[in-house]
Amino acid sequence: MKNYFSSNFKLGVLGGGQLGKMLLTETHKFDIYTSILDGDKDAPCAQICNEFHQGSLMDFETVYNFGKKVDLLTIEIEHVNIDALLKLEEEGLEIYPQPSVLQIIQHKGRQKDFFVKNNIPTSSHKRFSNLNELKTETLNFPFVWKSAQFGYDGTGVKIVKNQDDLNLLANTDCIIEELIPFKHELAVIVARNKNGEIKTYPVVEMEFHPEANQVEYVICPARISNEVSDKARNIALKVAESFKHIGLLAVEMFQTKNDEILVNEVAPRTHNSGHYSIEASYTSQFEQHVRSILNLPLGNTASKVAGIMVNLVGSEGFSGDVVYENMEEILKMDGVTPHIYGKKQTRPFRKMGHVTIVNNNLNEARKIAEKVKNTIKVISK
Amino acid sequence: MKNYFSSNFKLGVLGGGQLGKMLLTETHKFDIYTSILDGDKDAPCAQICNEFHQGSLMDFETVYNFGKKVDLLTIEIEHVNIDALLKLEEEGLEIYPQPSVLQIIQHKGRQKDFFVKNNIPTSSHKRFSNLNELKTETLNFPFVWKSAQFGYDGTGVKIVKNQDDLNLLANTDCIIEELIPFKHELAVIVARNKNGEIKTYPVVEMEFHPEANQVEYVICPARISNEVSDKARNIALKVAESFKHIGLLAVEMFQTKNDEILVNEVAPRTHNSGHYSIEASYTSQFEQHVRSILNLPLGNTASKVAGIMVNLVGSEGFSGDVVYENMEEILKMDGVTPHIYGKKQTRPFRKMGHVTIVNNNLNEARKIAEKVKNTIKVISK
Incomplete structure (x- = not known):
């Protein structure tokens, strides 16, 4: 094993948004030196990483030059300059997820063709x-x-x-x-390291608003039968083994009316559907990402308690300096943890943070999640 | 409630060591802007806080000038210049724990006199x-x-x-x-906010090495009767209500041979005996500290799972650039989380980090903790 902890090893991350910020919690915990590239000088990671560089993730020279100064490179967003990554990889840099995997996933046509070619059930x-x-x-x-x-x-x-x-x-x-009429939209996060060790997280369920047709809650574990859950985890494993990616892979799926599982899309990184894991799992998805890209043993993906995640998005009709209204009210509720991403300006529907609700009892967590959702508002001054 | 989240509010912290670093995880999560003062330019917090100032915590001018630039001041170490704090407080700055509380606790003679005066059982x-x-x-x-x-x-x-x-x-x-011959050394962390809301964490137990007489494990919950546990929590509450501190108070106690509880010492801050809470509790002691000093509602102090903490100290015979030997081995074990404080140099017995072991079953956690302790070594290159 390389010496990553309190060492001269330098981890590079393309992207300094909220996923990068939550990753930093883990690199700080392990004292892994982290350098971040992002186009926005005020990105959520800018002040709190070891080293921050401002520059375009889509620009060949910027990404290439950044890559030359780190020992291993990862991403928190898949829209990056792949040609630069391919050249860096050719020159010997370890990049996870691999540029070849990113190349497929970046393009939805190629992604679907890949599913078909690998006999992965999909619409x-x-x-x-x-x-x-x-x-x-x-x-x-x-x-x-x-x-x-x-x-x-x-x-x-x-x-x-x-x-x-x-x-x-x-x-x-x-x-x-x-168009697939589905019973549930599900997701499974798979972690895989260079040794080929592979683990799936429990199946989560997206609960939709009955009218607005928007995801309101991400619920772990999904309220589905063990049979459907096993099927979903096995299909997610199959997807991961087809990609042979290193790092995390979030597999979004539909459970059809007759309990078929169809893969919708994948994301080769930490994912909104795994945010619950920070509070609920033995190993959060962000720690697991660090473990998998550094070829460390993978951690336990089981949950300590049930977890529900509610996104905090900017309310309609508000733009400007953000205010989190009724924060105090939700902090009074049991097992409630807000995550504020650090975007100073709100806009309608902008993802500003999320709230996790954990409880021994999933139904209790669901009730509290609804109270949270009806209480906190992301507005402007 | 003041607007602390993604706002212009500036939290000042005296001390940038490991306690400060673990506090930053929480201020990052809530996007609370944090400015830190420490004597060491390479302190664990230096690179990862919003704003870092190098300067002596014992120097009146340094502490006073730092305090003038923040909106609320807290500490992660109690050895700070109290006169500067008293002047800042007089000039209207909120400082938690209060300088008057620090003044008593800083001095072990005054601390003991305080226990006696307030009828708190002590040797x-x-x-x-x-x-x-x-x-x-x-x-x-x-x-x-x-x-x-x-x-x-x-x-x-x-x-x-x-x-x-x-x-x-x-x-x-x-x-x-x-000298008190004791059955167990116990500790209880109490959180109290400005509203007077007050909560105790479960009682933890320090398990000593049978020969070396050194604390080897901090175990939550303590393996004691409910009766003794209730007594310990009530005495901790009494101590907190005597101090009327704002923030956390770690109360260290002895359980005597005949099950009396005697208070040994207190620390007015996050504490080594509460590190288990990051992984095991609904609300970690660091989040609770933030909640209490900002007069936010206190979080649930109960545990999701059993937790055991093992300190990582520099091995005898090694000084210089640190290496964490067998890190990979302990990462293979179930529910094991290392925290590396970020000190680049090890010395014999220097506190370099800690490892938390969580498990549904306390006995299982205890077995894994022993394996962890016998496996990982803090050595130098």
């Missing part, structure tokens, strides 16, 4: 290089349209119900998918 | 202003000698067995105490 899809190509196709409405690249948090994804909706789509490289 | 003691004064006294051997000020981690404490041992003592302001 049927078709790729198009632009909108006109799509418009010449005979289409079965409704379907799901996805921009092939750079979508996140629901941007770049649309449900297309009819011919008219086509006019709302961007003219870009895209895929269309069969 | 009998006598104060002396120097060694000669002590030597003129009729003495009953053995007894415990303590330097009145600046002792920590066992320095400044000696068991005096006979007349000859007196020659080993420093000529300084001191106290002597009755």
Whole structure:
């Protein structure tokens, strides 16, 4: 084993947002020296990492030069300059997840093709290089349209119900998918290290708002049968073994009406669906990421207690210096931990933080989560 | 409530050692801007706080000027210039723990007198202003000698067995105490906020090495009867209500052969005996410290799982650039989390970190803790 702890070893991270910030908690705990590159000089990580560099993650020279100054490179966001990573890897730098994995996952068309090629159950899809190509196709409405690249948090994804909706789509490289009516949206995080050691976290469930069709709660463990849970974990393992990624892989899935599991998308990094693990799991996803990229033994993925995560997003109608209204009220509730990402400015729907609710009893946690959601508001001064 | 989260509020901390570093995990989580003063430019907090100042904690001007630039001041070590704090407080700065509390606790003679005055059960003691004064006294051997000020981690404490041992003592302001043969050494952490809300953590037990007479494990919950546990928590509450401190108070106690509880010493801050809480408790002692000094509601002090803490101290015979030998081996064990404080140089017995072992089953945790202790070694290159 290399000497990572209180040593001269330098870990590089592309991206200094909230995922990077939560990763820093773990590198601080292990005293692993961490250098971060981000385009925003006020990124959440900027003041609290060992070394911060401002620069574009999409710029070849910037990423390449940053990579030359670190001993191992990882990412907290997948939209980075892959050519720079490929060159760095060729020159001997260890990069996890591997650039080849990022290359597939960055592009939703390639990602879907990869699933098909590896016999991973997924909804049927078709790729198009632009909108006109799509418009010449005979289409079965409704379907799901996805921009092939750079979508996140629901941007770049649309449900297309009819011919008219086509006019709302961007003219870009895209895929269309069969719309899957599902019972549950599930996710499983898989950790894998260079030795090939591999572990899955429990299945989590996204609970949607009955009307708004938005994820309101991420719930661990998912309220599903053991049979469905085992199936989901096994499929996630299969995805991981197909990619042979090093690091974490978050596998998002649908449980269909007849209990089939279909893989929706994957993310090769720590993930919103794993934030509950900071308070609920024996090993948080962020510590697990550190363990897996450094080829350390993986930690226990089981939970100490049930965990529910609520995202804190900017309220509609508020922009400017952020204020977390009723924070004191939620801190009075049992097992409630707010995580404030450190973005000074709120905007409608901007991800500003999250709140974890842990409890021995999942139903109790669910009740408290609802109170949290109805109490705290992200507004501006 | 003041707006502490992602705001212009500035928290000042005197001391940037490991306790400060673990506190930063919590201020980062809440995005509370934190400025730290420490004498060592390479202190564990130096690179990872929002703002770091190098300067002596015992120097009036340094502490006073630092205090003028923050909105609320706390400490991670009690050896600080009290006169500066008293002046800052007079000028309106909120300082927690209060300077008056620090003033009593800083001095072991005053601390013991305070216990006596407030009817807190404690061993009998006598104060002396120097060694000669002590030597003129009729003495009953053995007894415990303590330097009145600046002792920590066992320095400044000696068991005096006979007349000859007196020659080993420093000529300084001191106290002597009755030597208490005890069944267990226990500790309880109490949190109290400005509203007077008050909560105790479970009782922890220090398990000693049978021969070396050194604390090997801090165990939560203590393996004692509910009756003794309730007594210890009530006495800790009484101590806290006597001090009316704001922040945390760690109360160290002896359980005598006939199950009396005697208070040994208190520390007005986060404490080694509470490190287990990071992994085991619903609210870690560091988050609780933040909550209490900011007059936020206190969090749940109960444990999710059993927790055991093992200190990582420099091995005898090694000085220089630190190496954590067999780290990989302990990371393979279940529920094991190392905390590396970030001191680059090891010395014999220097506190370099700690390891927490959590498990649903306390006996299982105890077995793993012993394996951890026998496996990891803090050596030098």
